[in-house]
Amino acid sequence: MNDEKQKRRSGWYWWALLLPVIYVLSIGPVTKIYVEMEQAHLNTEWIKPCFYRFYAPLHWANRNSTWVDQFFDWYIDDLWQVYP
Secondary structure, eight states, X not given: OHHHHHHHHHHHHHHHHHHHHHHHXXXXXHHHHHHHHHHTTOOOTTHHHHHHHXXXXXXXXXXXXXXXXXXXXXXXXXXXXXXX
């Protein structure tokens, strides 16, 4: 029984570490989809408030840290090629 609890507990640790990474990296594909929708002249007004609320911590970090700004410049601009 203890071995099963230990496995379950270690699964939670992995999720606790993985979810913040997924959250931070998800801004790349989401931004790419958003920009492509705008370029296709689709209605994106409903997305803006959701986007800015959901990613508010990342926007704050981007404005207040040069290395975060440099990371997102590389990640969004170069890797995802959002702004060619």
